Amino acid sequence: MKIASIELFVIQMPLKSPFLTHLGAVNNREGIIVKVTNSEGLSGFGEGVAFSTPWYTEETVATSLHMLTDILIPLLQKHPIDHPEEASHLFSSIRRNNMAKAALETALWDLYAKVNTKSLSKILGGTRPVIASGVVVATDSAANALRQIEQYVTEGYQRIKVKINPNQDYSFLAEIRSHYPELPIMADANSAYSLKDIDRLKALDEFNLIMIEQPLAHDDIIEHALLQKEIRTPICLDESIVTFDDARKAIEFGSCKVINIKVGRIGGLYEAIRIHDYCFEKGIPVWCGGMIEFGISRAHNIALASLPGFSIPGDISASGRFWEEDIISPEVTVENGYIHVPLNSGIGYELNEKRLQKVLLTKRSFTFS
Structure with a gap:
């Protein structure tokens, strides 16, 4: 794991179609690609998943770049590590900024797996040769949602997630259910409701949803526990779960029956x-x-999703869901609703250098002694 250099690539690509929620629209996606190279010339890759503006968490691409450049990489330069777990402990002295931490930490995991000539899945304890793939429908009308769902069902996706809010919930879901009465569907509210909306949320029980994701405030655990007692639909927590202790407390309080794990959100x-x-x-x-x-x-x-506890299809769709051309080779593909877990070392995909250069905004490099 002796690190020789770290490179940061800030990139931007347009989405094939806008990603719409009540919080706003994403038309172009910025991000940070992290490349960590060791003294033997092996490289591991990570990705910073903060958005350009702080609509999902307080982090942005700019703040993540600052944290990586001025705090986290210098910390790693001063304190060499032998295992990626040590990076998590090292970074714990820095509050929050989890997406910046995850961008660097995941690159170290990829490198560690490659050094040990094992797939990242096996290094993490994965057991599944394939994972079930789900997809998100984020649009502004039932008609558009139905068109997207028809396409995704044809492509074999195992689960559909739809974005809802108080202006687009009961009638929206009723229209979808009338066309797809048996389709596994979940709803994602992105904190669009409050406890004043209990009756409104109770009404959604009739649609037999797999879950409703983060209906209340982004930082709440207590009120979700009150809501879960009032509705049959399982609550899934997303934004509220930032640390292990958040997950532990949410389970102890009965705040949810499902948890969404996002690597960037939790560091x-x-x-x-x-x-x-x-x-x-x-x-x-x-x-x-x-x-x-x-x-x-x-x-x-x-x-990560190859681990045994990931029993619900995740938001892991094909590269072509968002991009005309991704930055990896081969691109991620979905076959009959499933994605094959790579067997070769590391993450199992190579960086598409030619594509990276086309979408590159800026680059920064750091050397290690």
Whole structure:
């Protein structure tokens, strides 16, 4: 694991179609690709999944770049590590900034797997040769949603997630259910409701949803516990789960029956494994959430979702869901609703250097003694 250099690539690509929620629209996706190279010339890759503006968490691409450049990489230069878990402990002295931490930590995991000539899935404890793939429908009308769902069902996706809010919920879901009465559907509210909306949320029980994701405030655990007692639909927590302790408290309080694990949101794969293991022990299903990623983060998600506790199809779709051309080779593909977990070392995908250069905004390099 002796690090020789770290490179940061800030990139931007347009989405094939806008990604719409009540919080706003994403038309172009910025991100940070991290490349860590050791003294033997092996390289590991990670991805910073913060958005350009702080609509999902307080982090942005700019703040992540600052944290990586001025705080985290210098910390790693001063304190060499032998295992990626040590990076998680090292970075714990820095509050929050989990997406910046995860960008660097996941690159170290990829490198570690390659040094040991094992797939990242096996290094993490994965057991599945394939993972079930789900997809998100984020649009502004039932008609558009139905067109997207028809396409995704034809492509074999195992689960559909739809974005809802108080202006687009009951009638929206009723229209979808009338066309797809048996389709596995979940709803994602992105904190669009409050406890004043209990009756409104109770009404959604009739649609037999797999879950409703983060209906209340992004930082809440207590009120979700009150809501879960009032509705039959399982609540899934997303934004509220930032640390292992958040997950533990949410389960103890009865705030949710499902947890969404996003590597970037919780600061890396080490914390993701800890949450997975605890949930598995407690019988709480987990699934892998998406962040409109490029292929590097998508590859890490595939490895993570191969762990035994990931019993619900995650937001891990094909590269072609968002991009005309991804930055990895081969691109992620979905076959009959499933993605094959790579067997070769590391994340199992190569960086497409030619594509990277086309979408590159800026680059920074750091050497290690």
